[in-house]
Amino acid sequence: MLAPAAARPSAILEVVIGMVVIVGICYAIRPADPILLGIGFPWIWLAATVFAVRYGASLGVLAGLCIAVAWALLYGTSGDAEFPTMLFVGGFAQLVITGHFCDVWANRMKRMQSAQDYLDDRLASLTNNHYLLRISHQNLERTLLTQPSTLRDAVRYLRDLPVSNAQDETLPNAQSMLEFAARSCQLGAASVFCVSGNGPKFRVVASVGESFALDADDPLVRECLEQRVLVHLRHIDNEESAYLACVPIISASQELMGILVVRLMPFLSLNFDNLQLLLVLLSYYADSIEQQEIVTSVQAGVSQCPYEFALEIGRLGHMQQISGVPSSLVALVFPHEPLAESLLNQVLRQHRALDLRWTFNTEHAQVLITLMPLTDENGISGYLLRLEDEFRKQFDTNLTEAHVAVHIGAIDANLATYGLEGILERCGYRA
Structure with missing residues (x-):
């Protein structure tokens, strides 16, 4: 309550009423002063x-003006009252200084929160990727002989689905996704229902x-919607259901987009691993709905851009737009020479945790594009200095002597x- 995250529209009224109440209390205590x-x-x-620290310099000055109005009404009516100029000058100076302190730190906190949100998103993405890797490894070990495709094939198939689908825009390509899931998980009869409204309504x-x-009152469906987790007959031992399993389709922003209801499937296929694979497929599909639009906008201009690279540059561009936190691109162009090949391998070995890289060949050179999140010009300068120092120690050369061209750009x-x-145009790339 003492430090709100943002000034509310009613803050002006709160300051004025608060100062009136305070002046009224002071008047009740000392009517003469x-x-x-x-x-x-x-x-x-x-x-x-207190108001200046709470809301910033502007509303702090408003609180000071309330004191000035109170002096004019309560003291200025008497002809012999002299306006305390220095008291008010010092008071307003104090309000401006404390309010400016509030404004500066509120802006810093906003930028730090934006950067933290991005790092949380990256962490969630890495966690999902590790989970996908673990499930894929287990699935490959246990069901390689009977499973028609691996999880890697499934991820590749879902990633390559087109962006839009005339059948439904809320769950695009749901039919293609379901057909692939039916082949992978051996589903006999299943349907995907879009969830909309507060009811909710199913389509x-x-x-x-x-x-x-769909029977919305079925206990398995109710349990899936309430808990937002995969449920099957074992979760409702004391009730009967017309379905075998229900799987929620939840996006990365935790929005419930729909549910997949399985009515028929072979008895031996109704096991934990198979249902867990189905859940992972649907989770990746839901995430792709939000991500595909970003990737497509980048790949429309740069068709060969890798999926992960395009997705990450889109996320950073959105973060830069809403919070002004900069990110950068660094391109190193290595000529087709033996020394340059060694230098490129050395750069590839020095990989920062957050950076993403894209390497490709042109007619005359090898190009390494490094996407550096949360990095401004000073961070790029430090990165290039470290490369120069490493090249000097390892190969007794530098970027200029090795004829390595450096191109720098900011995420716009x-x-x-x-x-x-x-x-890419500066590097000689042609789409």
Whole structure:
């Protein structure tokens, strides 16, 4: 309550009413001196300072103006009252200084929060990737002989699905996804239902096998919607259900987009590993719905850009747009020479945890594009200095002597490819 995250629209009214109440209390205590001019310390300015620290310099000055109005109404009516100029000058100076301190740190906190949100997103993405890797490894060991495709094939298939689908825009390509899941997990009859409204309302958008209508009052469906987790018959031992399993489709932003309801599947396929694989496939599909639009906008200008690289540059461009936190691109162009090949391998070995890299060959050179999140010009300078120092120690050369061209660019949210296309043109890249 004392330090709100952002100033509310009612803050002006709160400051004015608060100062009126404070002046009223002071008037009740000292009717002859309602703004406490004669007690040795300007206590009423302390109240205005609280508003300045709470809301910033602008509303702090407003609180000071309330004190000035109170003096004009309560003291200025008598002809012999002299305006305490120095007291008010010092008071307003105090309000501006404390309010400016509030404004500066509020802005810093906003930038730090934006950077923290990005790092949380990267951590969640890495966690999901590790989970996918573990599930893929287990699935490959246990079901290689019977499973028609590996999880890696499934991820590749879902990633390559087109962006839009005329059948449904909320769950695009739901039919293609369900058909692939049915082949991978041996589903006999299943349907995907889009969830909309507060009811919620269900609309079938894809189905395999014999189609069926969804019973929203089925205990398995209710449990899936309430808990937002995969549920099957074992979760409702004391109740009967017309379905075998229900799997929620939840996006990366934790929005429930739909549910997949399985009505028929072979008995031996109804096991933990198979259902867990189905859950992972649907989770990746839901994440791809939000990510595909970003990737497509980048790949429309740079067709050969890798999926992960395009997704990350889009995320950083969005973060730069909403918070101004900079990120950068560094391109190193190595000529086709033996020394340059060794230098490129050395650069590849020095990999920062957050950086993403994209290497490709042109007719005359090898190009390494490094995407450096949360890095400004000073960070790039430090990165290049470290490379120069490493090259000097290992190969007794530097970038200039080795004929390695360096191109630097910043992520620009106002460009279609966030600045990637421009830096590639400087490297001699042709789409």
